Amino acid sequence: MTTPASTPTAPDRNLALELVRVTEAAAIAGGRWVGAGDKNRADGAAVDA
Numbered sequence: 001m002t003t004p005a006s007t008p009t010a011p012d013r014n015l016a017l018e019l020v021r022v023t024e025a026a027a028i029a030g031g032r033w034v035g036a037g038d039k040n041r042a043d044g045a046a047v048d049a
Contacts, residue, residue, distance in 0.1 A: 025049040 030046035033039075 022049075 026046040026049045029049035030042040033042035033045055
């Protein structure tokens with residue numbers, strides 16, 4: 001007697017959409033400092049986001 005194979009389940013979230021959200025948050029956070037001409041703070045804000 002064999003047991004039925006388990007069916008794969010769909011992920012709860014779409015990974016591509018999560019990457020878009022992260023990229024958007026980094027761009028918004030860094031954009032404030034880029035407009036002020038401070039590249040180092042823009043990089044830091046994007047990483048912290």
